Amino acid sequence: MAAVTTPAAPGHTAQAPLPGFEDGPPVIEGFNPSILTRDETFKEKLSRKTKENPFVPIGCLATAGALIFGLRSFQQGKTRQSQLLMRGRIAAQGFTVVAIIIGVFTTALRSK
Incomplete structure (x- = not known):
């Protein structure tokens, strides 16, 4: 089977559609891409996600x-305080992961 190529505009390369996507992107049930009128800036997105x-x-x-205070304590030779702060860092990381998971579930439930 020979590949058929069409001439492309100067400076552009012709790309064949991916196999299975000749008719456009796939339709995913339950997914509706939001059409934004404009792109969000970093500050706007950070503010929205924080809210x-x-x-x-x-x-x-x-x-x-x-982490910062634990490393500082380690540098100063305060090993006991450094160990406590590193354990606190692990607890804070766990809290953050749980917060992310809860946020994902609430967002998924809210969209239905």
Whole structure:
């Protein structure tokens, strides 16, 4: 079987559609892509996501704080304090993961 190529505009390469996608992208049941009138900036998206699930940024800040102070304590030779802060970091990471999972479930349930 020979491949048929069509001439492309100068500076563009002709690409054949992917197998199975000749008629466009696949239709996924229950998924409706939202059509945005404009793209969100980073600050707008961060603000929206923080309002949707405020516990994730709190957990991220707690994790980063425990890590920074734990490394600082380790550098100063305070091994007991460093160990406690590293354990606190693990707890903060667990809190963040649980917050993400709960946020995903609430978003999935809210969209129905």
